[in-house]
Amino acid sequence: MDDIIVIDNLVKKFGDKLAVDHLDLTIHEGEVFGFLGPNGAGKTTTVRCIATLTDFDSGTITVGGHDLRQDPIRAKENMGVIQQQVSLDKDLTIRENMVSHAMYHMMKKREREAKISELSDFFGLEEYLDRPVESLSGGWKKRAAIVCAMLHDPRILFLDEPTSGLDINARRLLWDVVRRLNSNGTTIVLTTHYIEEAEALCDRVGIIDHGRIIALDTPENLCLSVGxxxxxxxxxxxxxxxxxxxxxxxxxxxxxxxGDVEVTIRKTNLEDVFVELTGKSVEGHR
Known part of the structure; x- marks a missing residue:
């Protein structure tokens, strides 16, 4: 399996704080890869570095064969990004945001109209397309942002806490979209602190803490490592x-x-693995 993302000795600091600590990682083309960890572990910063949303101090990142420092434009052509915070233009309608994003990627009119129609139908956005962004709830804004990121059929889709703030139905709908995109060959890079999300979607999971990958394997093998x-x-x-x-x-x-003790026997999950490795829950509490 080819590696579509190669990270070598990545370092990112914020002042004196080391957010990403000499991280090495390869992500295979066509897989769903998940970063799992608590807030502040470095997973979002790592993804922002890969997606060219923030610079890094040292190390190298290659995306789709293109070095981010030497050829960032070609690297970006491979990417679609969904950030934690919705980044739609508040002065435009939902449709205008989609058209603007499609034009940024030089999509032809017929192509972008067909893609907007297809994805809007899938996400149930048709009746909202001509409404201002500010008139929508957070959940509907997130759906619109997801459509924008998917319009140009990126080889790699970065999903940074994509279901945060979504209701259960919208979350499960996004899971279906991720599976459909991945089945068509799209590489998915996902950050989450939802255990069930990582277990349901990811081929491999990197557990990250203090800016380092402390465990990396399939969800099943990670669970087997503790029992x-x-x-x-x-x-x-x-x-x-x-x-x-x-x-x-x-x-x-x-x-x-x-003694009279309530006992529960269950399958091990990824949160168990994380707690065993770090002494913290996924929410970051000891």
């Missing part, structure tokens, strides 16, 4: 967690717990 079955029980004043390779081992341990 496939988790046992939760109240130990003193806090919930304790133990992990086992099999349900039989988990059941045996649960049976050995003394």
């Amino acid at each position: 496939s079955v988790a046992v939760e029980y109240m130990g003193g004043e806090r919930t304790e967690y133990r992990y086992f390779r099999s349900r039989d081992e988990a059941n045996a341990f649960a049976s050995s717990i003394e």
Whole structure:
């Protein structure tokens, strides 16, 4: 499998704070790759560096075979970006925002009209196209921003906390879009702190903390690294967690717990992996 993104020794600082700490990473063409970590871990900063939204201090990034420092324009042609904060032009209608974005990518009129119609229909945006941006709720603005990012059929789509602020139906709709785009060959780079999102969508996940990738594998293999079955029980004043390779081992341990203690046996998830590696929850609390 070819590598569409290659990051070598990436460093990004904000004043004295080291946000990305000598990070090395390759992302394969055609995969859904997820950065998982708490707020402040460096996942958004890393994606902003790759997507040319912020400069970096040292290291190299190659996107689609183009070095970001030497050939940023050609690199950008491969990208579509959906940021945490909606970046639509408030003085334009939704349709005008879409047309403006399509023209930026030099799409011909017939092509852009067909694409706007197709994606607007998929996202249920048809009745909102000629409304001002400010008249829409946050969820509808996010849907419009997603359409703008997808119009030029980018080889790589960056999704930075894309479902933050969306209701459950809109979130699941976006998941379907991600799967459809990926099935057509689009490489997806996703940042999230939603465990279920990473598990549902990602071929590989990089767990990031303090600007470093501390674990990298498929969601299944990451869970297996700590044990496939988790046992939760109240130990003193806090919930304790133990992990086992099999349900039989988990059941045996649960049976050995003394006293009137509520015990839950379940599959291990990526949050368990993160807590075991960092001592923090995905929300960033110890």
